[in-house]
Amino acid sequence: MSNENNEEIELFDYMDEESESRKIPVNKKEKTGGKSGRSKKKKKAGALTWVGRVAATIGITLALIIVWLYGVMAVLVYGPSKTAKNQFVLSVQETSAIGFLANIFCSQEEIDAIKAANSIKDTDEVTDTSLVSIDTEDNSEVPDIEIIDVKGSTYSGKLMKIKDPSRLFVGTIEGFHQGNGQVVADIAKRYNAVGGVNGGEFVDGETTYTGMPIGLVMINGEQVNGNSGSTYHVTGITFDNKLVVGNMTAEQAKQNNIRDCVSISNSIGPFLIINGEAQDVSGTGGGLNPRTALGQTSDGSIILLAIDGRMANSLGASFSDLQDIMLQYGAVNASVMDGGTSTQMYYEGEVINTPYSPTGPRTCPTSWLVK
Template sequence: MTFLKRHAYTILFSTALLGANTYTLLKTFVLPSAQAQVISSQTSQTVASSDSGQVTSTDNSYQDDNISISITSGQTSDTTYYVADIKLSDASYLKTALAQNTFGTNITQTTSSQAVANNAIFAINGDYYGANSTGYVIKNGVIYRESSRNSDYDDLAIYADGSFATFNESDVTTQELLDSGVVNTFAFGPTLVSDGEIAVSSSEEVGQAMSSNPRTAIGIIEEDDGSLHYIVIVSDGRSSESEGLTLYQMAELMQSYGVTTAYNLDGGGSSTMYFNGQVINKPTTNGNTIKERAVSDIVYIGY
């Protein structure tokens, strides 16, 4: 009894500290916290006609008057990867969406669920903004988060005309980005290809991740005629069938398709490619289980 009285303060303090730490972890990684509902863009981005005209669709291709998508697959470095070659008549068909149409922490849905909810023809996972408390978030021309992240990696900006550029958050504000015509930003990285040249080293990695991973990357081919031409690559990994790619290997792949700029999005268990109602790749979560991970946002093609 005397021992308990003597150490009561220590026990109470330790219990309170444990409770506070537990709540912090739950708030960061588990408890949903909505901060804003999705609102319409306030930019002057042209809204293209939703009239798709005649549609021709197969298991690995889609063609209408405005959108052309071709899906192929390949093997490299004991890894299966999937390539989407995308051509658009208007940049407004390249969109982003937030899980449950809500901006916040730990608000997630699978890529395929978000794709279905937004009538997407094609979709991939985005940058999983909800896993971080900082980092610019501009989606479809709306600023959702203005606090900058402390990272050596640049962000990707997509402009209203469909062009790509990378930038460092310390050099520009979200309002300046919006005023310059940016409609979407992605705070992940790194930049894989810049001006047609590989922009990562052979030993570079995101944080403490394994060197060979499932990956998702998006790139643009700058055509002489100004047409909109994108390359998206998703690789499988962490399985006996598919080892996964390093950042440098993904950059090499992107460069081989002629992209001028390519950017690394969230990978690992998040890496998912959806097309015409089906998940194309084999998303692998921890434990080597083939299953989609719920994520906070997607990039998609649709009306």
């Protein structure tokens, strides 16, 4: 009996020892879990530190870029070159987004003086349509539409020359409204037009309505926008397909036999050439920006021009540059349309210039289109 009892006691002792030994791994696991939690916290803290360093690097880089840009602008404004200062002020003032940059360095009085000294002066002269004789002969060697690359020291762009002026007309969005308009490509598709460029001015300021034109707009001889008694800076095409530019009321536009027209203020879209005479240019003739222009040669051919700008390979053109291009290609009457991010030329299903906008061309209410 005693042996059996001793064996039982020894057995129980062994089991107790074994049970105790089995607890050890459990304790180890608990300790291991604690180490894992601390490791995760360390990794999270490390990730946050890395994010902070990246954010700090980006912030410092942006600050350095801003300081560098400020320095460049300061050199342009306060440096020895008066032309560079004028070009800077004029170029940024024509943009709704960064126009305030000029006010950082110059008073409003100084900005106004620079604008007045570097512009194309307005005029009371109106196109004499008798000076344009439309070529009605079958001239098959001249293409119906010709696309030409234009390039200068500060700009590049596209010129479209249309042999038959009767193909030119004003296209609009479906209805003018206090909202967004459409890009030229969509307006052209609405009319099944083969090509075109952006048209006249629209509401753009503290509140922007690219679907609402400013000034006189006429379609097929009917006034669709503007006040009857007001005088507007008008570019139009007559019922006998001659380009007319001049300051006039809606009634005077009808007296001038205008079929389609748009309006744009002289500071944004001056007249370049009237009756074969280049208009008076003061100073640099405007800043360097994307530009759109419209002209007609003495034989009736229409010239549409879109100049790219605000890019490394094409800073843009001044009004004086546009005048030179139009004269080079034989325009006897010409004027400027809205420019900047609005500048766009459409032809055969695509935009063929390079509009300055990461999101594509700006919407507008009116366009000059080609049937």
